[in-house]
Amino acid sequence: MENKKDVCNEIIRRSGVNPRKCMKCGKCSGTCPAYDEMEYHPHQFVYMVETGDIEPLLKSKSIYRCLSCFACIDRCPRGVEPAKIVEAVRLSVIREQGNNHLKADDLPAMLDEDLPQQAIVSAFRKYSK
Amino acid sequence: MQKITREALIEKAAALLSEGKVDRVLGWKSGEFSYDVTPAIFNNVEEMQKDFVYGDFSGANFSKYLVKETKKDGKVLIFLKPCDTYSFNQLLTEHRFDREKVYAVGIPCDGMIDENKIKQAVGDGILSIVSESETVKVETLYDGVKELNRADVFSERCLNCKSKKHVAYDELIGEDGLVLDSNRFDEVAKLEKMTADERFAFWQNELSRCIRCNACRDICPACTCEKCVFDNPNSGVENKAAANSFEEKMFHIIRAFHVAGRCTDCGECSRVCPQHIPLHLLNRKFIKDINTFYGDYQAGAEVGSRAPLVNYTKEDIEPSEAVNRGDE
Amino acid sequence: MQVNEYKPKIVAFCCNWCSYAGADLAGSNRLAYPAEVKVIRVPCSCRVNPMFILRAFQRGADGVILCGCHPGDCHYTSGNYYTRRRMALLFSMLEYLGIEKERTRVEWVSAAEGAKFAATMNDFVATVKSLGENKRLEDLRCKR
């Protein structure tokens, strides 16, 4: 499918990640704290984007299980940055649904007082590119 | 920015001379008119009080004189504007003068005036030029006093000043400035955007005026060869005058290539060209390419740095890519 | 009859260790390339001074090609890396002056790449031929 390839390229472009750098060591998945929640795991995200087999990933809930803790980015020996891929995949799905662009102005109302700063920033990263 | 006065510099020199820290001063000497300032050696304060000037026309980059000056006995005081300090460092990197024999005083600079721009603006018969903060008053033989905007008559290199920061000095007068984000590559980029034919026509027109007086080479602080290849009958490229457009190009390409990676973009070449050829556009092309291909590099920013042409990485751009990138 | 066929003059600088040997191999394998190509042997591509290239154009060359060992394979360990930088800058400058960029080329040819040498020369000659005579860097005196 032509479209599938476009989606993959778009994900690669948007994330700035080169999945070919992956040497398939699995350290990202060995690191991931949300591993058990996921159907597909960080090393698989990368592989799926690399091979273009992206459809199942787009449909999978796994992408929302990622906490954006960036442990995989920190630990990856090849600098592949799987979390950025996940984020880009998420974005593709969200954009597809037209739910793009969370406005900063809308935020204060949605904010919980107790919400940690980091989570806000992470949410921004997740939803408002 | 603090304005540096002639008196402040004389005072500084007087102190250094009397302390015995320096034996003579390399400075600017007044001339017949407001603008014809000559580099000169002052041996004492009296000489300075008589003829020393500092002002809008003290643009000459003195660094190169150090090659000759430090061969003499004693220590010389030199005043360095920010752009001069880069040449100073570059010459040091190339072991061209003895640092021990120089006392360098950094002085701030807010730009120098191009007398040609004044001449163009007011015409013949300039009797005096007096600079005020924002304006320049020019008294002429035919049209009385004319007032010009100072910014309009700044020399090209000052309009595109790359740095107000001194990268070398023993002592600094006033406050140091910053390295600036200049638009100095805009002209180059504009040329790059032209078609090859247009570029060829542009350079043909510019270089055809060259009279091979060698002023660009002889003023250049990077050109300090004992004997230039163009003066050396054994080099195979020696010539005294360009017989045709090839030789015009040959001279300027090779000259620019020889200073590539070493040129600090001080702009002296263009300033002194009696034919007003924009020679800096050749040097800047190399600088721009070097920055794009090999990462930002400012010659003279630090002593001892390895120039891009005597360096490499395994991942360097291929020449074929390099020429295509120029098109973008 | 091809009486008036335009024959460009091509100067090829080849490093002794890789490209000159590659050219020899092209010969040994009888891989033809145009006779317009004349090779000058230099110890290393880094021996080639930009002045030589300009000199060739001055004297009437229509194209100049430089061949050296592949980056990393230089007999002198690093010569071709310097060549690469020098020529990238020189060619870019020539282009900037409006000289056709197709007239100059750097190609890495190993001692085993006889076929690449021949193919490169065939391609280069064809390219230069399509440009026609070198007018922008010529010295008419030389043609007298």
Place this chain on the structure above:
Amino acid sequence: MQRIGVFVCWCGSNIAGTVDVQAVSDALGKEPGVVFSTNYQYMCSQAGQDMIKQAIKEHNLTGIVICSCSPRMHEATFRKTAAAAGINPYMVEIANIREQCSWIHKDMKEGTEKAIVLGRTAIAKVHLNTPLVPGESPVTKRALVIGGGIAGIQTALDIADAGFYVDIVEKKPTIGGKMAQLDKTFPTLDCAACILTPKMVDVAQHERIRIFSYSEVEHVSGFVGNFDVTIKKKARYVKEDVCTGCGLCTEKCPQKKVPNEFNLGMDNRRAIYIPFAQAVPKVATIDADYCTMLKTGKCGVCSKVCTAKAIDYTQKDEFIEEKYGAIVAATGFNPISMDKFDEFAYSQSKDVITSLEFERLMNAAGPTAGKLVRPSDGVHPHKIVFVQCVGSRCAACAEKGKEYCSKICCMYTAKHAMLTRDKYPDTDVTVFYIDVRTPGKQFDEFYRRAVEEYGVHYIKGMVGKVSPEGNKLIVQGSDLIANKQLKIEADLVVLAAAIEPDKSARPLATMLTASMDTNDFFTEAHPKLRPVESPTAGIFLSGACQGPKDIPETVSQAGAAAAKVIGLLSKDKLTGNPCVAHSDEMMCNGCSTCEKVCPYGAITYQDKEFRGPNRTTLIRRVAQVNEAVCQGCGCCTVACPSGAMDLKGFASKQIMAEVDAICK
């Protein structure tokens, strides 16, 4: 003006088939300066060569142009011919009219025309040729080996056995290097000490080998065949020639709390020590950082107990100057620091150790006398996890790991796993791997035995995190085959740390003007064809300082380096290539540009006095080329803006004359 003779070869029909050789020799005979021109069937034959010799004599030729096959084929032949006839061999130029003309062109006219141009080009060059004489330099018949590990030991022994003197400089108190710390060696499992220590003794007893232990190279100057080296012999406060190595002092020294580097700090030694029982030289050394006597002037126990009176608290660093003909770098490797790998809890838990530490734990002479116990509590571990590729193949972060594969870890991990299972069948062993790389004789068989016979669990995947919990270590990693994340409770975690060149290599390389890669491994002169030589003439490479290596590879490279050194030292004089760079001092401005591009460090600068105008003298800094070191690439000639630097045999004027001739 030269008197040039032109000799056109037919090469049977190889050339004459597509080139009209008669037309070529006629045309070239008309060129200015050509006084004789002929053609012949086979110029390289004896008859052809005789023809050249005769023509040289008859026509008083000063320059020779041979139009024939490639100079790569017969340049040497014709140079010898010219020399035999009494003219300088470098007055010969070859026009390649076979490989680059007759063989590629089918048209006779085209081939002939091109051959004439090529001939004319060679004539143009010969006009500017000058006689060249290769420089000669004597060879000091002594080699220096820097580093006393197995690489240095083997190189030194091989050189010395060939009859040359060798000095070994070792910065530690004893030679032996990393191999002395190892327990067993793969894939044969023989004991490292059993095969190394006899060699150490051989070295000590060899009449042509001197060991400078506890010493470092301070300064190097000179060039191939003639290096001047200053060696700093650090003060060990013990007279080497007097100490008997009885070891009494090392038992009586009251300073007991010095971390024992030989056991990687896993136990302590005294302030005066002998690193290990088989040390060579077996001489005590006082650690000045810990010795109370040296620090406070109060103690002197060792001196009191020493019956040989070997202790000398006043000893100073000693500097020895020696000349060498060749230098071998054998500076070896070290495991990288694990400090930056927080995820493996190396600095948090004593029970996370490196493989080299594991090696000491298993060694009968180690801190636990060979008993495998947890460093934290001395309890026998029942579950051990090995993690491979820690810091190797790590491209993400240069200050953390290394981009390259450390090469030896797969094999020693298999060895450790196997030995553990062999000695302690009750201990469960798991290895996390990315790839298992076992190219080597008996290597893969060895690894398979670990799996198949010893039951080591190999898991394809990487450990993401190790967290200490109670007295256990929770190892979290992925199992890529099962597509599972594992959490293993381990007693001991062993990290296969990447290896890197010893820190002393970089400053040494600067002294030797030997080039290094970005990882600080020495670069070889050619990656395939000259793997044990540095590009800098006279500098050779042995062992892991050139790249990660196991013992058999190291030993074979050590032997190869020795062979190269022997080849060099067996010459009485070195004859250089005369086609080298030279600097015209009158034009040089000493800017140092040429020096920066010289891959051989052949260019130095000197302040020289020159006569200035009007009877003045000027002192100028000028470049000087060491002809013995220069290899003649010519890179400096282009770097030099003033044109002061030129290359003999390929001078700028010669090349330009060739250009002119081609473009005519």
Place this chain on the structure above:
Amino acid sequence: MRKCSLSNSTALFNKIAENATLYIPVDLEKGRVAYKKYADGMKMSDALKTDRSAKDFFFPQTENLMEFKTEGKSIEIIDNRSEAEDFVVFGVRACDVKSLEVLDKVFLAEPVDSYYKNRREHGVIVSMACTRPTETCFCGTFGIDASAPKGDIECYKTDDAFYFNAVTEKGEALLAKLDGVTESSDEKAVNEQKEQIKKVLDKLPLKDLKADEFGADKTDKFFNSPEWKNLSEACLGCGTCTFVCPTCQCYDIKDFKTNKGVQRFRCWDSCMYSDFTKMSAGQPRLTQMERFRQRFMHKLVYFPTNNDGMFSCVGCGRCVAKCPISMNIVKVMKTLGGKNND
């Protein structure tokens, strides 16, 4: 005196260009002024001076002298001189007119330089008075009257017309051909302009510069002056002053190897260059101080000594304006010329 209204100038130029190549000063971009070959409709510049002097027309920067053709071992000498075509240089100022007199002394004295003579014979100079001399002008110092330059034809340009007066035979011949586009006129306007110019000349900053101290046979007086050292200290040794100078006449003869032989040409040389007059023993003047001294001594002392007191400086001021370090003959004269110039 003939007159041609400015509105008719195109017709005038076209008329001149009918019979000879006409060169007029033209304004170029960025304030540059140069002589250009006239083409119909071209506008003449009102600028005072062209960047390069009229010297170029008679003594060009490079000039082929002869050729050698080589074929194998033979050599053929080819004299490629040919008769120059007629040309007119329009609007030459007094200083540049005078400079040709200086050059004549050199090139037309025995042995006559036939290349120069050829051009000189075929060139007609239409001189023009300077209505707006500039601050760098000092032709008066050398007795030159900027209000009445004597070319082959002297020309005055007023607000509305050109006025012409033939001075030489060549000038008369040319002026006669222009009868159709000119009319007869009195000299009133011209005399007024001359008066006007004289007033301006009196206001010039360099009006008091005197050359009296210099001249023939003053070598001993100046040669060993200690001032040369300070004056030359900043000199770069470039050739700018020489190459913009209308009277500098040094040249070098060189051979250029072509593909078929050798072309022998001459080109300007500069006594400021370190490789000037290279002889078998090298350059006679080894330091920049000596070279610097040579240039000014030649202009002010040696030339007058050999040429009946004629200075070889015409006070055009080009070197004053162009020197990269602003060192020039005015400063030299003021420094060495002592009391008269204080």
